[in-house]
Amino acid sequence: AQTVTQSQPEMSVQEAETVTLSCTYDTSENNYYLFWYKQPPSRQMILVIRQEAYKQQNATENRFSVNFQKAAKSFSLKISDSQLGDTAMYFCAFTRGRNDMRFGAGTRLTVKP
Amino acid sequence: KAGVTQTPRYLIKTRGQQVTLSCSPISGHRSVSWYQQTPGQGLQFLFEYFSETQRNKGNFPGRFSGRQFSNSRSEMNVSTLELGDSALYLCASHQTGTHSDNEQFFGPGTRLTVL
Numbered sequence: 001a002q003t004v005t006q007s008q009p010e011m012s013v014q015e016a017e018t019v020t021l022s023c024t025y026d027t028s029e030n031n032y033y034l035f036w037y038k039q040p041p042s043r044q045m046i047l048v049i050r051q052e053a054y055k056q057q058n059a060t061e062n063r064f065s066v067n068f069q070k071a072a073k074s075f076s077l078k079i080s081d082s083q084l085g086d087t088a089m090y091f092c093a094f095t096r097g098r099n100d101m102r103f104g105a106g107t108r109l110t111v112k113p
Numbered sequence: 114k115a116g117v118t119q120t121p122r123y124l125i126k127t128r129g130q131q132v133t134l135s136c137s138p139i140s141g142h143r144s145v146s147w148y149q150q151t152p153g154q155g156l157q158f159l160f161e162y163f164s165e166t167q168r169n170k171g172n173f174p175g176r177f178s179g180r181q182f183s184n185s186r187s188e189m190n191v192s193t194l195e196l197g198d199s200a201l202y203l204c205a206s207h208q209t210g211t212h213s214d215n216e217q218f219f220g221p222g223t224r225l226t227v228l
Contacts, residue, residue, distance in 0.1 A: 037219075045203065045219035091156060099146040099207045099217060100169040103156035 002027045004094050006104035013082045014112050020067075021077040021107045023092030029053075032096050034068065036077045039106075040088040048090070051075065082111045115140065117206050117220035125226045131192040134223045138185050138206030142218075144168075145187040147179060150201040150222070159202075162187050191225075199227045 003026045013019035025034070036048040051059045051068050059066050063083075067076045079086055092104040118137045126132050138145050146169075147159040158171040162181035179189040185206075191198055204220045 042221075043201065044221050045205075047216055047218075050216070098169055099144045099161045099163070099205065100158050100171070101146075101148075101156075101205075101217070102158065103148075105155045 002029070002094050002096070002102045004092050004102050004104040006092050006107050008107045009105070010108045010110070012110040012112055015082055015084060017082055018078060018080045019082055019109065021090050021109065023075045023077070023104055025073050025075065025092070025094050027073070027094065029096050032094060034075045035093040035101070036064070036066070037091045037093060038088045039091065049077065084111050084113060087111045117204060117218050119204050119220040119223050121223060122221065123224045125228060126194050127228050128194055128196060130194050131190065132194060132225060133188050133190045134202055134225070136187045136204030136206075136220060138187070139218055142206040142208050143185055144207040144209060145181060145185065146205045146207070146217070147187070147189050148203040148205065150203055151199070156203070159189065194227045196227050198225065200225060
């Protein structure tokens with residue numbers, strides 16, 4: 001069974017600074033997909049960034065980037081130039097490729113002015 | 114394009130009752146997945162439907178069931194409600210159900226409270 005672990009229940013960062021959220025996962029699969037989702041207080045889940053396991057290059061989306069270490073089964077999210085609107089729960093998720101994601105417990109990120 | 118819609122947004126039921134939640138995916142999307150979100154267990158996968166067939170199922174009791182219609186709209190049903198079924202139920206739609214190059218979109222959720 002695939003498991004996803006987020007070891008940081010809560011984190012905070014000052015506006016404009018950089019923060020890194022950690023995620024590790026366990027799988028015996030070789031091909032899979034990893035995601036970071038953001039869930040603001042309004043509750044709508046939004047995709048932040050995705051990574052295909054077969055791609056060695058780390059994904060980036062504007063201020064968001066990942067550090068994907070396949071051998072270590074690690075998938076951290078770096079948020080640069082943090083903004084107040086980044087305040088949310090962040091979930092790391094894994095799927096083998098179907099629409100059946102496994103999520104971590106989440107990290108509550110607070111961006112302070 | 115309209116997003117994923119879920120109805121109702123809020124629901125209050127009592128133990129022993131049953132409930133039906135509805136999810137309308139994005140137009141053209143054929144895969145719908147359901148997730149349960151609780152403070153204690155986090156986000157857990159319930160099941161996935163693709164072209165009216167259940168393709169994947171999570172580790173939930175048989176009281177949780179679902180179906181998908183020919184227009185891709187999906188319903189999930191929970192029978193004999195228990196207090197522990199109180200949760201936010203999220204629906205996610207996906208164009209093909211495979212993640213080779215497509216994104217999964219979530220709805221706003223249905224907040225179910227069981228008294």
